[in-house]
Amino acid sequence: MAKAPQVSLGACGLTMPVLGMGTSSYPPADAETAKLAIIEAIKAGYRHFDTAFAYGSEQPLGQAIVEALRLGLIKSRDDLFITSKLWSSYTDRDQVVPAIKMSLRNLQLDYLDMYLIHLPLKLSQEIRKTPVPKEILMPLDIKSVWEGMEECQRLGLTKAIGVSNFSPRMLEETLAIAEIPPAVNQVEMNPLWQQKKLREHCNAKGIHITAYSPLGANGTKWGDNRIVECDVLEDIAKARGKTTAQVSMRWVYEQGVSIVAKSFNKERMKQNLEIFDWSLTEEELERISQLPQRKGFLISSILGAHDFTLQLDDEI
Numbered sequence: 001m002a003k004a005p006q007v008s009l010g011a012c013g014l015t016m017p018v019l020g021m022g023t024s025s026y027p028p029a030d031a032e033t034a035k036l037a038i039i040e041a042i043k044a045g046y047r048h049f050d051t052a053f054a055y056g057s058e059q060p061l062g063q064a065i066v067e068a069l070r071l072g073l074i075k076s077r078d079d080l081f082i083t084s085k086l087w088s089s090y091t092d093r094d095q096v097v098p099a100i101k102m103s104l105r106n107l108q109l110d111y112l113d114m115y116l117i118h119l120p121l122k123l124s125q126e127i128r129k130t131p132v133p134k135e136i137l138m139p140l141d142i143k144s145v146w147e148g149m150e151e152c153q154r155l156g157l158t159k160a161i162g163v164s165n166f167s168p169r170m171l172e173e174t175l176a177i178a179e180i181p182p183a184v185n186q187v188e189m190n191p192l193w194q195q196k197k198l199r200e201h202c203n204a205k206g207i208h209i210t211a212y213s214p215l216g217a218n219g220t221k222w223g224d225n226r227i228v229e230c231d232v233l234e235d236i237a238k239a240r241g242k243t244t245a246q247v248s249m250r251w252v253y254e255q256g257v258s259i260v261a262k263s264f265n266k267e268r269m270k271q272n273l274e275i276f277d278w279s280l281t282e283e284e285l286e287r288i289s290q291l292p293q294r295k296g297f298l299i300s301s302i303l304g305a306h307d308f309t310l311q312l313d314d315e316i
């Protein structure tokens with residue numbers, strides 16, 4: 001069984017498997033399909049799972065964990081690293097602890113390993129249907145939400161806290177008021193969106209980056225096949241006897257970040273774990289570094305193309 005190496009998260013003192021299984025699927029998988037896929041992933045060796053209140057995958061993940069314990073696939077819940085995310089409707093200080101408790105109930109867990117602010121914005125209503133009307137989109141009050149996040153960690157409801165889709169400016173604003181600095185910034189990263197500037201910033205501040213959409217979110221509404229059908233990656237893959245997906249994920253790993261990749265297909269989830277016993281050559285790395293850049297995940301394509309979401313997409 002293949003296993004992902006552990007990565008140390010610095011100041012918060014945690015270690016985390018460097019590759020996690022994403023659970024945001026499109027079209028959204030039904031609960032039973034998601035649960036069975038997660039059990040397969042545990043069998044394949046995955047020990048890190050990425051979920052979010054907004055994905056609707058917390059409940060199937062919780063059920064899969066119960067089943068994995070029953071089957072003896074894992075000895076205890078502590079064998080897993082579980083990340084979930086605070087949805088944008090609950091970003092006022094006093095809403096954050098109730099929101100993580102809701103996620104913990106969905107997951108049937110006592111604690112998370114990592115809790116992230118999902119998006120750098122606030123929705124003034126409890127809404128999950130997208131796109132959203134522009135009246136309910138607001139800037140995030142970073143001080144208010146971060147105090148709520150810190151309270152979650154102090155109460156032992158999560159071992160560490162972090163952010164997602166934050167720009168350097170937003171990270172600076174958070175660091176300026178934080179008693180507990182964010183451990184992680186989870187952002188889109190792959191050979192076609194290499195995040196060089198953001199990585200430099202996060203490295204300097206000791207904030208670990210987790211890369212989402214490492215395969216360009218192939219087949220989802222927020223992604224396409226430009227990674228899995230990229231000529232340069234395909235060329236390298238052929239020469240090395242790998243797949244383009246593996247070349248993309250290996251490149252991301254070699255940049256010193258962790259990864260969350262989603263596959264609910266047994267063969268592909270195994271394939272995605274097989275990136276730790278080989279490496280890219282200097283020449284291959286150089287070719288990948290020259291690829292033209294384009295962003296895949298746009299907040300405006302999910303929440304609606306309003307001035308505010310377009311402005312966020314420009315910044316992050």
Ligand SMILES: NC(=O)C1=CN([C@@H]2O[C@H](COP(=O)(O)OP(=O)(O)OC[C@H]3O[C@@H](n4cnc5c(N)ncnc54)[C@H](OP(=O)(O)O)[C@@H]3O)[C@@H](O)[C@H]2O)C=CC1
Nearest residue numbers: 022023024212213214215216217218219245261262263264
């Ligand atoms: N914080 C945030 O705002 C965001 C976080 N995320 C998180 O990151 C995770 C991963 O990112 P995601 O956007 O899902 O995109 P990924 O880049 O992980 O791509 C997932 C898609 O690629 C397909 N796929 C998986 N493996 C292969 C392979 N080896 N070859 C070809 N196709 C493959 C999957 O289909 P199949 O299942 O059929 O294999 C799926 O449709 C999410 O599930 C979520 O947990 C994602 C977006 C935003």
Ligand SMILES: O=C[C@H](O)[C@@H](O)[C@@H](O)[C@H](O)C(=O)O
Nearest residue numbers: 024052054055128130222302
């Ligand atoms: O309703 C909004 C959605 O949850 C959206 O923010 C996510 O599905 C995103 O694509 C992700 O995977 O994190």
